Amino acid sequence: MTTATNTPEDHGFRLSQLIYDTRYRSITIQVIAMLAFMLIAAFLIRNTIINLSALGKDIDFGFLFNRAAYDINQQIIPYTSDDPHWRATLVGLLNTLLIAVLGCILATIIGVIAGVLRLSKNWLTARIMTFYVESFRNIPVLLWILAFMAVLSEALPAPRAFRGEDPAASMWLWDSVAVTNRGTYIPAPVWGDGSLFVIITFLLSLLGIWAFGKYSQRRFETTGQILPNFWIKLAIFFVPSILVYFVMGRPITLSYPELKGFNFGGGLHMRNSMLALWLALSFYTGSFIAEIVRSGILAISKGQTEAAFALGLRPSRTMNLVILPQALRVIIPPLISQYLNLTKNSSLALAVGYMDLRSTLGGTTLNTTGRELECMLLMMLIYLIVSLLISSGMNVYNKSVRLKER
């Protein structure tokens, strides 16, 4: 380590050094930036306080504990109009999360299929997928949501079309799913006595699959033998749960939708608003994911496939062991931002009347209590927290698949 011997003569600190000397200039700039930031913040806060006092309002989140007095048509947790606003907010948040999770799953499935098929050697299929991707990517998602809503509410048969001797419409999948313009009715599980055991068994078998994966990996690394992983895992997935299900005397039954009066009863009612939002968001985001998957696969050079073939790996194993682990590294980061986009786009639920966070806290609660500032701040905060949670969670996964450089 050498040090400069001819240090400049010390003239003492001059004021001009704050601008011309790079050692001090950064401090000057930061102080100016800080001052400007604080000035702007003070300006905004002062205005807000003046404006609020002129209107005779204050900042008070107490309204969250008042009676909400409005209904929410889709509830994951029990909710009545007598519940306080915070519970309405929670119901809305859960609806947002529900659509986000369902949307991410379906979008990933659609996206992966479309992305792989777009690379297919089949000319026709590749063209169809290109058409799908380009048309969905280049048209606003709001238009797609409205279009899906129009399909569901205008083109589907009304419940009364299912009536009579020779109905105009019939239910799907052996009379278990009714698709109507008032929503889709699917069989709902009814949890009888002892169903808890089945669920516990199912969860345990999931654990078993994970443990078996570890075991087979270790066995492979020590002995070099490969077990038929897929089939064994499939067996662990199904067999114990089904066994327990029959041993306990079939505790879980399905309640099928039935035509009662002018509408369907029984079963699980999926509203059109939710279906439209779900499908539109999934197909829209799926088109982006398709492009991500395609570029991820294309990013892996052909030499990798050829090398794997030269080592004698079968095509499926090449995909699993060589291509996918490398492609995932390229795919995951943009995939995270697509999941975030989908979650944020779920706030467009407003267009179809799905009661998500924006429609409960930022909609009815805001309008009935007149507390715009509090509601908007709280809503932004919740969205921010959800986004940060998703991105940090996915970043953990991203770290686990990232190239380990040594």
Added chain:
Amino acid sequence: MSNTNSLSYVRKEMLEQQPAPRSQVGFTRWVRENLFSGWFNSILTIVSIFVIYKILAGTLPWLFGGVWDATSLEQCRTILTERFGNTHYACWAVLTERWNQLLYGFYPETQYWRANLAFVLMLASLAPVLFDKVPRKMLYLTMAFPFLLVWLVWGGTIWGVTSVAVGFILGGVAFKLVDRFGSMALSTIAAVAVALIWWLFIGPSVVGGLNAVAPLGHLQEVQSRDLGGFMICVIIGISGIALSLPIGIILALGRQSDLFIVKTICVGFIEFIRGVPLITLLFTASLLLNYFLPPGTTFDLTLRVIIMVTLFSSAYMAEVIRGGLAALPKGQYEAADALGLDYWKAQRLIIMPQALKISIPGIVNTFIGLFKDTTLVMFIGIYDMLGLSNAIRANAAWNGIYWELFIFIGLVFWICCFAMSQYSQWLERKLRTDHR
């Protein structure tokens, strides 16, 4: 090799060249290789043909059997029943009746020429930015265009926008003058100060005087609430695009900088904007902005929306550009330092040209996203195309018409966005300087 005579048969002369087997040439081969190369591929082909047939059989008659000439959905259906016996066909008449509303909103009909002229000027002023073969002198038009746009669309005399432009010019002159003393920060401050003094104190009175004395180029004034349709999308989109790129660059540089406070502010801003949906920001603009501004300030809703959309996409832009900056090899920064360039010169001459080139696809994707997001203004009471489609449907004459409007709107967006993505691919190919 033993004696060849002992073999029973040896060909002595060459065979004539044979044509390739029919299955290996031309169309047959193409079909074999691309459509029926294996059992899975064949199934895919059959499924694809079935899907295409279903879609075309369902939509083509509907599309081409449509009625273009009617005044209401009722009349449309009467015509269709007369012609085909049923009403399963499109009613394009809604477009012939209402196309002007979808494009211009509630803009006064006698003034459409202004919107058209502004659109043509926009294309002309975009040309030199997009294509470098266009004469460079056109850039003066590009610089003047924002002011022309405001004057043409909103009307009034030319003095208002001229005053804003003069502020910019005075700021530029001040920058040049102070720049001689060699300090970037000082000259920036001087420029901003001079421009602000003009805009806030001198300009308004000058404009008032000139308006009274010589109301030059007076156009009928149009209120912001009368703007709508495709026009408002283009205005918001193009302003957002033009403003979000520079702001995004500054934010990205701030996020990459060593200055802790600047970095913290930039990171906080970017992460906040990226964490909330655009729609909450738009509601903030329409509901809350009055709280944050000095009492009594009124603020045009279109302008508020433009500001929010710009802030929103500049955060995304910053992340895209940050990606470009991070992808640059460190040697580039060090080489710039070694050449003795200061921070701004290094950024302008060495870092940014390369970083921006790397991030072109991301930048254009952000632009496309911004343009598509302009449909969200429907929720805060601006009548964009989707808002207008609801308004048209609310009219008794067109109650229940969906697809014709959706297809029109979708097609307009598709053309714009597809053109943008094609341009970005062309630009990428043109700027590629690595080995091919």
